[in-house]
Amino acid sequence: MSTDVEHVTCRELVEILTDYLEGALDPAGRVEIERHIVICRGCSNYVEQMRSTIDLLGRIAADEPAEGQSDRLLEMFRQWQAARSDGG
Amino acid sequence: MQPVATPAGRPPRNEDERALVAALRRGDEAAFVALVQSHGVSLQHVARTFVRDAAVAEEVVQETWLAVLNGIDRFEGRSSLKTWIFQILSNRARTRAVREGRSAPFSALLGDSGDDGATVDADRFRGEDHRWVGHWAAAPSDWSHLPEQTLLGRETLARVRDAIATLPPRQADVLVLRDVDGWEAEEVCEALGLSTGNQRILLHRARSKVRAALEHYLSEGATA
Numbered sequence: 001m002s003t004d005v006e007h008v009t010c011r012e013l014v015e016i017l018t019d020y021l022e023g024a025l026d027p028a029g030r031v032e033i034e035r036h037i038v039i040c041r042g043c044s045n046y047v048e049q050m051r052s053t054i055d056l057l058g059r060i061a062a063d064e065p066a067e068g069q070s071d072r073l074l075e076m077f078r079q080w081q082a083a084r085s086d087g088g
Numbered sequence: 089m090q091p092v093a094t095p096a097g098r099p100p101r102n103e104d105e106r107a108l109v110a111a112l113r114r115g116d117e118a119a120f121v122a123l124v125q126s127h128g129v130s131l132q133h134v135a136r137t138f139v140r141d142a143a144v145a146e147e148v149v150q151e152t153w154l155a156v157l158n159g160i161d162r163f164e165g166r167s168s169l170k171t172w173i174f175q176i177l178s179n180r181a182r183t184r185a186v187r188e189g190r191s192a193p194f195s196a197l198l199g200d201s202g203d204d205g206a207t208v209d210a211d212r213f214r215g216e217d218h219r220w221v222g223h224w225a226a227a228p229s230d231w232s233h234l235p236e237q238t239l240l241g242r243e244t245l246a247r248v249r250d251a252i253a254t255l256p257p258r259q260a261d262v263l264v265l266r267d268v269d270g271w272e273a274e275e276v277c278e279a280l281g282l283s284t285g286n287q288r289i290l291l292h293r294a295r296s297k298v299r300a301a302l303e304h305y306l307s308e309g310a311t312a
């Protein structure tokens with residue numbers, strides 16, 4: 001039984017790393033990646049760098065909503081609420 | 089990042105959500121504010137994937153909230169509230185994009201994403217003439233040796249933002265929703281109308297570029 005990732009090279013590993021992290025590889029592919037990472041310092045560092053990158057992305061605060069937007073939304077909500085209670 | 093198991097069609101949405109919907113139906117302002125706080129920023133992000141202009145995107149978001157309020161009595165809980173809200177947004181944003189002459193940005197997908205070669209520069213690997221072809225010639229370093237204040241510092245986070253800003257728009261959209269806003273893959277596919285494969289390709293390219301930018305910064309600037 002052979003897969004595309006049998007004896008994957010480092011160059012190939014970096015191309016399918018997201019498939020691996022996302023759980024999109026078949027079991028044979030997953031095992032091959034894990035086997036490679038255990039024996040390859042460069043790739044093990046690469047995978048850790050990628051995990052750190054994802055962690056850092058989770059730490060940057062998302063953009064703030066536009067100035068005044070929440071006031072406009074609240075105004076809209078109150079109009080909706082008023083119309084709703086008028087309507088019964 | 090724990091896996092979510094919410095098989096389609098299984099009704100028990102969580103209690104909080106049912107309470108939230110009930111509160112909205114009562115016209116509870118605090119419930120609305122909480123909902124806006126949870127999803128407002130992501131709505132803006134998704135709207136901007138369809139209409140690039142920030143002001144137009146904001147209008148689309150506002151229209152979406154109004155449609156959510158007007159439709160809340162008809163919300164049946166077949167999907168999560170979040171999915172329902174983002175479907176309303178996508179429909180409106182798509183309509184608006186067509187009107188603005190900027191239709192279906194995702195349909196053209198990878199062709200116009202400004203791409204793009206290898207995930208890592210080819211010259212980082214050994215060439216055909218080497219016994220270990222395809223293996224690292226210039227291997228990545230171990231970031232775990234870096235002081236935490238360097239790796240997690242303000243300056244590093246600023247580099248992450250800069251890197252996102254230089255990504256092709258579709259890659260940035262997927263990356264922000266997945267890794268900054270913390271969405272699941274299926275949610276991103278649903279909201280942006282992407283196949284799982286394409287979502288993953290865009291995510292892969294985006295993450296790889298941000299990693300490369302960080303590697304560049306951490307190997308030079310940060311330690312200087």
